[in-house]
Amino acid sequence: METFDILCKLCPSFGVSGDEQEAAEAALKILAPYGEGTFDKKTGNAVFRRSGYDESKKTILLDAHIDEIGFVVTYITDDGFLKVAPVGGIDRRMLLASEVTVFGKQQVRGVITSTPPHLEDDNKKLPEVSDIYIDIGMTGEEARSIISLGDKACVVNSPVRLLGSRVSGKALDDRSGAAVLIKTVELLADKQLGVNVVLLLSSKEEIHGVGAMTGAFDISPDMAIAFDVSFAYTQGEDKEECGELSKGPMIGISPSLSRELSDALISCAKEKNIPYQLEIMNGRTGTNADMITVSKGGVRSVTVSIPEKYMHTPAEIVDIDDIDNTALLLAEFIGGLE
Numbered sequence: 001m002e003t004f005d006i007l008c009k010l011c012p013s014f015g016v017s018g019d020e021q022e023a024a025e026a027a028l029k030i031l032a033p034y035g036e037g038t039f040d041k042k043t044g045n046a047v048f049r050r051s052g053y054d055e056s057k058k059t060i061l062l063d064a065h066i067d068e069i070g071f072v073v074t075y076i077t078d079d080g081f082l083k084v085a086p087v088g089g090i091d092r093r094m095l096l097a098s099e100v101t102v103f104g105k106q107q108v109r110g111v112i113t114s115t116p117p118h119l120e121d122d123n124k125k126l127p128e129v130s131d132i133y134i135d136i137g138m139t140g141e142e143a144r145s146i147i148s149l150g151d152k153a154c155v156v157n158s159p160v161r162l163l164g165s166r167v168s169g170k171a172l173d174d175r176s177g178a179a180v181l182i183k184t185v186e187l188l189a190d191k192q193l194g195v196n197v198v199l200l201l202s203s204k205e206e207i208h209g210v211g212a213m214t215g216a217f218d219i220s221p222d223m224a225i226a227f228d229v230s231f232a233y234t235q236g237e238d239k240e241e242c243g244e245l246s247k248g249p250m251i252g253i254s255p256s257l258s259r260e261l262s263d264a265l266i267s268c269a270k271e272k273n274i275p276y277q278l279e280i281m282n283g284r285t286g287t288n289a290d291m292i293t294v295s296k297g298g299v300r301s302v303t304v305s306i307p308e309k310y311m312h313t314p315a316e317i318v319d320i321d322d323i324d325n326t327a328l329l330l331a332e333f334i335g336g337l338e
Contacts, residue, residue, distance in 0.1 A: 016070030044203030064177030065205030088206030248275030
């Protein structure tokens with residue numbers, strides 16, 4: 001399947017942290033021809049085992065979190081407006097006047113309220129998420145008949161093509177990582193491998209990565225690669241702290257990661273002439289690798305990140321070539337494991 005088509009199936013699917021089933025099942029449906037996948041309602045994780053799984057072989061775990069940032073309804077006013085709290089690290093600068101979907105007894109469309117600048121005393125002030133409301137066009141009584149406190153909501157946005165190979169949309173953090181896993185399994189189809197390949201589409205990464213913690217414990221892999229997004233350079237930022245779009249996957253190097261795996265991925269990229277860049281970290285990675293590394297008695301782990309602009313907004317940007325090159329690197333690396 002074309003990478004853009006995969007993103008068009010994954011990104012619009014609902015999957016705010018704690019309610020990942022729709023997004024997870026969208027990924028498992030695409031993966032179905034290549035093995036066996038299950039969704040665990042207890043943890044919110046989806047686990048996929050590539051065809052040919054053999055308990056006598058060692059297992060490599062490939063993780064990408066399937067959840068996304070969003071909102072949880074905390075109060076319904078008598079006028080029918082919804083107050084919400086953030087689920088994950090939402091960029092407040094992009095919220096006002098955004099279209100959202102609220103997932104109650106039925107799906108309800110709404111708009112985050114904004115005050116016209118003509119009526120603002122100070123339109124430079126950025127409201128807290130707790131200060132905004134969602135307007136769903138209902139009375140309080142109508143709203144309460146459909147929506148309950150604790151229901152989730154997320155911004156509405158489907159992927160769109162930009163010039164060249166770039167794509168913009170919501171939830172590319174980390175549905176682009178999930179796309180890497182799908183593309184990798186496609187590239188490895190019908191190949192005989194020396195290891196088992198298990199995918200973990202993990203839950204709740206945006207709220208401290210507990211899905212990766214439980215998933216890695218159950219799977220008990222011999223090594224793991226955590227796929228996420230990382231910061232791509234945008235005008236005005238420090239180039240030393242960012243990767244670049246279209247320059248390939250960002251291979252992580254950190255005291256908390258396996259330098260052996262980092263070096264092996266670098267060697268593979270050089271040998272196969274696959275573009276790559278490095279992401280140097282001085283401790284925790286801020287990804288699911290932090291949870292996987294300390295699972296059970298410890299798991300050798302490494303991170304591979306896709307450069308992304310405008311993280312945690314409704315208009316994130318990634319490059320499809322980076323996704324495809326990440327999958328190619330991964331397929332070549334796994335194909336060489338004994």
